[in-house]
Amino acid sequence: MPRLSNACKRSIIPLLLAALPIAASPVLADSRPTFGWVEEGLILPENTRVKFKLDTGALTSSMHAENIDSFKKDGDDWVRFTVELEDMDSEKQVKTRLERKVVRKIKVRGAGGADSRPVVMMKVCLGDRVYEDQFSLNDRDKMNYPVLIGRRMLEDVGLVDSSRTFTTEPNCKTGNSKKS
Structure with missing residues (x-):
């Protein structure tokens, strides 16, 4: 391995130190979109447009559902439920x-x-992507947000900036689907 002169070392070391914070920063290296905490x-x-709360404190996503009835279909557990939203x-x-x-x-x-x-x-559209993910069903009538997006889905969606809201409008086209 060739030896570097002292002059060469003095010029390379500041460049390496300047690049270190950029290389070590996962936020700068992340190319995923950033959303607000409400979208x-x-x-x-x-195609019902509603408010989604992007909740980094919840593991599983949740959706408003009423009159949840369980039944068997081909030996599997199924549910029938009503989604009533504005x-x-x-x-x-x-x-x-x-x-x-x-x-x-x-x-x-x-x-x-x-x-x-x-x-x-369930399938939902956020930004310009369709996501199919697991949603727990719960009567969220008393909640401000009928849909809560949890961490499992957020891993594929992008980053959440807690200081922002309504940063994008849903604009999904066929073929932009992502299964979480």
Whole structure:
């Protein structure tokens, strides 16, 4: 290995030290989009525009659902539920009855005690991408945000800037789908 002269060392060392913070910074190296802690999104396939809360404190995403009924279909656990939300575009109540296969059940502990919830696969649009991910179903009528995006999905979505809101509008086209 060739030996460097003292003059060469003096010129290289400041360059290496200047580059170190950039190379060590994961935020600068991350090319994923940055969203605010509240964004507009679409619940698919109905294309209902609602507020999504991007919650880094929640592991699993959650969606408002009412009248959740469990049933068996081909030996598997399924749920039938009603999604009734106010569309931000039309300000009309959108009500639809959906059926989904239960992926798993989770136990949620809170101030009111423990609660068991079904988890299903749902598609949503955030920014310019469609995401299919697991959502626990829960009556979120008393909550400000009908859809909560948890850390599992946020890993694929991007970064969250807690000082910002409504940084993007949903603009999903076919083929921009990402399965989480």
